[in-house]
Amino acid sequence: MGFLAAVGRIFLHFLEAIGRVTQFTGTALFHCATPPYYIAHVGRQMLEIGYFSLPVVGLTALFTGMVLALQSYTGFARFSAEGAVATVVVLSVTRELGPVIAGLMVAGRIGASMAAEIGTMRVTEQIDALSTLSTDPFKYLVAPRLIAGFTMLPLLVLVADIIGVFGGYLVGIYKLGFNPATYLKRTEEFLEAMDVISGLVKAGVFGFIISLMGCYHGYHSRGGAQGVGAATTDAVVSASILILVFNYAITEIFFAK
Amino acid sequence: MTENRPKIRIRGLVKRFGRKVVLNGVDLDIGYRESVVIIGGSGTGKSVMLKCILGLLAPEAGSIQVDGEEVVGAGRAVRERVSRKIGMLFQGAALFDSLSVWENVSFGLMQAEGMGRTEARKIAEEKLAAVGLGKEVAILSPAELSGGMKKRVGLARAIATNPEVIFFDEPTTGLDPIMSDVINDLVVKSVKELGATALSITHDMASARKIAHRIAMLHAGRIIWAGPVAAIDHVDNAYVDQFIHGRAEGPIKMEVRA
Ligand SMILES: Nc1ncnc2c1ncn2[C@@H]1O[C@H](COP(=O)(O)OP(=O)(O)OP(=O)(O)O)[C@@H](O)[C@H]1O
Ligand SMILES: [Mg+2]
Numbered sequence: 001m002g003f004l005a006a007v008g009r010i011f012l013h014f015l016e017a018i019g020r021v022t023q024f025t026g027t028a029l030f031h032c033a034t035p036p037y038y039i040a041h042v043g044r045q046m047l048e049i050g051y052f053s054l055p056v057v058g059l060t061a062l063f064t065g066m067v068l069a070l071q072s073y074t075g076f077a078r079f080s081a082e083g084a085v086a087t088v089v090v091l092s093v094t095r096e097l098g099p100v101i102a103g104l105m106v107a108g109r110i111g112a113s114m115a116a117e118i119g120t121m122r123v124t125e126q127i128d129a130l131s132t133l134s135t136d137p138f139k140y141l142v143a144p145r146l147i148a149g150f151t152m153l154p155l156l157v158l159v160a161d162i163i164g165v166f167g168g169y170l171v172g173i174y175k176l177g178f179n180p181a182t183y184l185k186r187t188e189e190f191l192e193a194m195d196v197i198s199g200l201v202k203a204g205v206f207g208f209i210i211s212l213m214g215c216y217h218g219y220h221s222r223g224g225a226q227g228v229g230a231a232t233t234d235a236v237v238s239a240s241i242l243i244l245v246f247n248y249a250i251t252e253i254f255f256a257k
Numbered sequence: 258m259t260e261n262r263p264k265i266r267i268r269g270l271v272k273r274f275g276r277k278v279v280l281n282g283v284d285l286d287i288g289y290r291e292s293v294v295i296i297g298g299s300g301t302g303k304s305v306m307l308k309c310i311l312g313l314l315a316p317e318a319g320s321i322q323v324d325g326e327e328v329v330g331a332g333r334a335v336r337e338r339v340s341r342k343i344g345m346l347f348q349g350a351a352l353f354d355s356l357s358v359w360e361n362v363s364f365g366l367m368q369a370e371g372m373g374r375t376e377a378r379k380i381a382e383e384k385l386a387a388v389g390l391g392k393e394v395a396i397l398s399p400a401e402l403s404g405g406m407k408k409r410v411g412l413a414r415a416i417a418t419n420p421e422v423i424f425f426d427e428p429t430t431g432l433d434p435i436m437s438d439v440i441n442d443l444v445v446k447s448v449k450e451l452g453a454t455a456l457s458i459t460h461d462m463a464s465a466r467k468i469a470h471r472i473a474m475l476h477a478g479r480i481i482w483a484g485p486v487a488a489i490d491h492v493d494n495a496y497v498d499q500f501i502h503g504r505a506e507g508p509i510k511m512e513v514r515a
Contacts (some may be wrong), residue, residue, distance in 0.1 A: 133369060224319060
């Protein structure tokens with residue numbers, strides 16, 4: 001009896017949380033679409049997400065592409081299909097690894113800082129102060145971050161794709177001894193527009209999720225420094241999990257037959 | 258025109274946090290261009306009451322009218338219209354730490370009224386001067402200020418748009434006696450010269466005597482006494498008497514366990 005009640009309670013809490021996030025999302029989208037727009041804030045967030053994440057995302061993409069070439073070579077060598085390395089690298093990077101790795105890195109970098117910043121504003125009553133100065137916190141804080149996340153992550157992933165493929169190329173040429181021309185030819189031979197597009201769609205969704213979780217947890221944080229710390233952790237963890245879940249869902253939509 | 262209708266009218270206001278009842282049927286009128294000071298023990302819900310009027314907290318029951326317009330349960334448009342009339346000094350100042358001091362002060366002017374930066378800065382510097390802060394402070398960031406300076410910047414921000422109603426949550430806490438008196442004068446001046454309605458919270462009885470037309474005491478979730486400032490010294494109410502004389506013995510029991 002006690003056990004069932006506990007399960008029921010957890011389930012209800014879960015549904016309640018989903019309801020709250022949905023409502024938050026609805027309000028946020030409404031404020032994204034209606035004036036006033038804080039263009040300067042959108043710009044600043046875009047810079048923060050798109051430009052300042054470049055080194056982290058670029059480095060991880062580079063090494064991911066490199067290790068991918070190395071691993072698939074060892075695997076394919078067992079049945080003499082070494083020639084497929086270039087194709088495997090480009091498909092894995094554009095379809096899966098580029099968006100997912102960039103998403104997870106940005107979730108750690110940006111999601112955390114959004115939750116910490118907005119959370120601190122919440123517990124020091126700065127969000128209340130915004131309202132008393134006739135400024136809607138959703139418009140001023142949440143909307144610019146959502147717009148920037150949604151638009152900048154695809155660009156970031158495009159760069160990550162290129163760097164990742166380049167990493168594979170480096171290993172392919174200098175370590176595995178492929179002919180550069182053949183490697184490049186194999187890279188583009190089987191690549192379809194849909195592979196890249198699906199990856200960019202994922203990136204847009206992930207960017208939205210990262211900003212949403214950062215803002216949501218920050219906005220609802222309470223209880224001082226400890227509360228802000230918890231909000232930061234929650235933002236990163238929930239964004240990471242949602243990224244993996246949505247990654248599967250979007251792959252299913254695009255490629256399941 | 259509206260002289261006989263109170264600027265703010267509160268009836269039966271109830272606010273709970275979980276099981277804890279903080280406000281339990283508050284009734285209070287604040288007249289047009291009147292300065293009311295709320296006194297009461299720490300944690301009795303004075304700040305919560307202000308936040309209910311501002312619509313930052315949703316009360317469980319009761320009615321709050323500003324200029325005859327109901328705020329409790331009102332839609333966005335009404336809430337926005339009402340919040341435009343009210344300037345608020347938060348107890349913890351609540352300055353935006355990503356903006357400089359002068360941008361904080363002129364935030365309402367630039368955001369809500371669309372004023373240009375040059376003009377807004379000029380007004381911000383005037384308001385800062387009114388709270389005793391010089392031009393060199395204007396470009397600092399809030400993190401570089403002392404507690405009392407933050408409070409004064411918060412005050413300058415609250416009055417910058419010349420609102421019809423101003424809420425001061427402990428305007429003189431953390432200030433030295435001389436600066437406290439400067440701030441008292443500023444509150445008096447806001448009411449007298451700008452024609453504002455003021456609702457202040459303070460623990461400082463000297464300040465209360467100076468700025469209030471009327472004093473109201475909040476205790477156990479209700480306004481237990483309200484009356485003109487001159488009457489405060491001969492009130493036939495043991496609670497008020499204990500509070501204004503700051504005695505540990507009396508009907509108000511502080512929750513201290515030795
Ligand atoms: N957001 C909140 N969540 C839960 N409880 C709260 C919240 N805000 C205030 N309270 C509780 O409400 C009560 C009244 O708080 P409030 O800040 O109004 O006190 P106060 O009268 O302003 O005290 P002080 O003079 O010390 O500032 C306190 O007991 C506090 O614990
Ligand atoms: Mg208070």
